[in-house]
Amino acid sequence: MERALEHDLIVSIGDNILSPLGIGTEETYHAVNAGYSALQQYEGLWGIPEPFIASLLDHKAIARMLDDKFPTKSFAAYTSFERMAILSAAYALEQADVDPVSERVVFFLSTTKGNVGLLDKENSCREEISLGYSARQICGFFRNPNAPVVVTNACTSGSCAQIAAMRALQSGRCDTAVVIGADVQSKFIVSGFQSFKALSSDPCRPFDKSRSGLNLGEAAATIVYSRRRPKDVHADDWVLCRGAIRNDANHISGPSRTGEGSYLALQAVLQDDCPIDRLAFVNTHGTATPYNDEMEAIAIDRAGLLSVPVNGLKGYFGHTMGAAGVLESILSMQAAANHTIPGTRGYSECGVSRPLQLSASHQVTGRRSFVKLLSGFGGCNAALLFRQGDELC
CATH class of the missing domain: 3.40.47.10 (Thiolase/Chalcone synthase)
Known part of the structure; x- marks a missing residue:
């Protein structure tokens, strides 16, 4: 080049x-x-x-x-x-x-x-x-x-x-x-x-x-x-700033009980140029299985994100497997662009050990950045940081 x-x-x-x-x-x-x-x-x-x-x-x-x-x-x-x-x-x-x-x-x-x-x-x-x-x-x-x-x-x-x-x-x-x-x-x-x-x-x-x-x-x-080039990015453009993949090597079908892989992935994408108070939400994997939800809650706590709203989208269309990371990233962009924190459909009472900021109903936000978190069989974990163009100015 x-x-x-x-x-x-x-x-x-x-x-x-x-x-x-x-x-x-x-x-x-x-x-x-x-x-x-x-x-x-x-x-x-x-x-x-x-x-x-x-x-x-x-x-x-x-x-x-x-x-x-x-x-x-x-x-x-x-x-x-x-x-x-x-x-x-x-x-x-x-x-x-x-x-x-x-x-x-x-x-x-x-x-x-x-x-x-x-x-x-x-x-x-x-x-x-x-x-x-x-x-x-x-x-x-x-x-x-x-x-x-x-x-x-x-x-x-x-x-x-x-x-x-x-x-x-x-x-x-x-x-x-x-x-x-x-x-x-x-x-x-x-x-x-x-x-x-x-x-x-x-x-x-x-x-x-x-x-x-x-x-x-x-x-x-x-x-x-x-x-x-940065000068060609518009205020309403969505930018994929960082992505990280971490494997906790826990079990072929069970996540780490300490949330190690998800925590390390979150730590890798959250750096000084995107303070936690600029995040609209963390869109989780949120499968509704006992161990996955608990693991993500622990990882979010370890990453210092308990003050950030959290949501999961599986209650709307289930676990779409290979489509999930792409589909839920797009929907999160749409939501944040519309000043919305999506509600976690089906949620009523907290069932994890950490006090996550969860709600069944949609909430209003003025923030323009979010994190997408995923985890899966084999101990694999991934996190993405998205920011809108005006957040980068």
């Missing part, structure tokens, strides 16, 4: 959410702001004998939208997972006014399970189940000449993908990064979580005393990032 890039900022220039609460970022945000939830009980779905609560997409509607948007294209060779990722990316690229054919554009796919549901089919092809295969299908649809980057690190995948994109932009590898987070549910996934006894028989209640487990969800979400 002809000039140094270390002082450039990583700015969101387009985004999209496809969720059971809405087709598009604004529609989904307004549904959350109105307090709606897409969680509902399913009985007998996919031949699963035990009822479960989840938030599922209308994949027939997504197929129709793709046909309407790309009438000359055939989507017969694409799975439901690939179709929703393509549609979300297409809307985000359109908003960002980016040509995906450019060699200076790189795609990043965040997912935990991809097409694993194909294992239920007798004649499934091993290649089609590969996450790399799906990423090439999605990237190929847009005729992008670069190899896509697949990021799969349990529930932190969406944040890890954004960090990977940030690093690619900062290094000069690309000028634009398209980060897609997506996952679909299936008999394989639901049965797996049921075997862990991790699913709640009621809508989930993050951080609440009566919480009893998580609900699963489906979504696709996309953020398009670009590199800009």
Whole structure:
């Protein structure tokens, strides 16, 4: 590159959410702001004998939208997972006014399970189940000449993908990064979580005393990032300032009881240039499982953030796995831009050992920075710091 890039900022220039609460970022945000939830009980779905609560997409509607948007294209060779990722990316690229054919554009796919549901089919092809295969299908649809980057690190995948994109932009590898987070549910996934006894028989209640487990969800979400000089960042632009990944190496399916990994990730992104009193909120992972919520509460306390409002979004659309970090980052940007601290749906009485600043209802804020926190199986943890352009002036 002809000039140094270390002082450039990583700015969101387009985004999209496809969720059971809405087709598009604004529609989904307004549904959350109105307090709606897409969680509902399913009985007998996919031949699963035990009822479960989840938030599922209308994949027939997504197929129709793709046909309407790309009438000359055939989507017969694409799975439901690939179709929703393509549609979300297409809307985000359109908003960002980016040509995906450019060699200076790189795609990043965040997912935990991809097409694993194909294992239920007798004649499934091993290649089609590969996450790399799906990423090439999605990237190929847009005729992008670069190899896509697949990021799969349990529930932190969406944040890890954004960090990977940030690093690619900062290094000069690309000028634009398209980060897609997506996952679909299936008999394989639901049965797996049921075997862990991790699913709640009621809508989930993050951080609440009566919480009893998580609900699963489906979504696709996309953020398009670009590199800009500080003088070219506008007051209402959202900047991804820092990201950190830390592993506490506690257990394959259990978080550290001391919140070590999440604390270290928070410590890494919170530095002197963003005082705690400038944070609007910490958007947590908030799965509503006993150990995860407690671990995050301890980490938030250890990081000195007990005075900062905390919220979790799983009560609106469940745990969307590989989409969670991208979807919840976008919704948090929308909320902060609208002077809002989202309420934690399902929360009533504190059920963790630390006095977090939680509320079931939305609150008003004038602050323009927030932290996104995620944790997942294998002891992985990630944190992101977002600030709006006027906060950087």
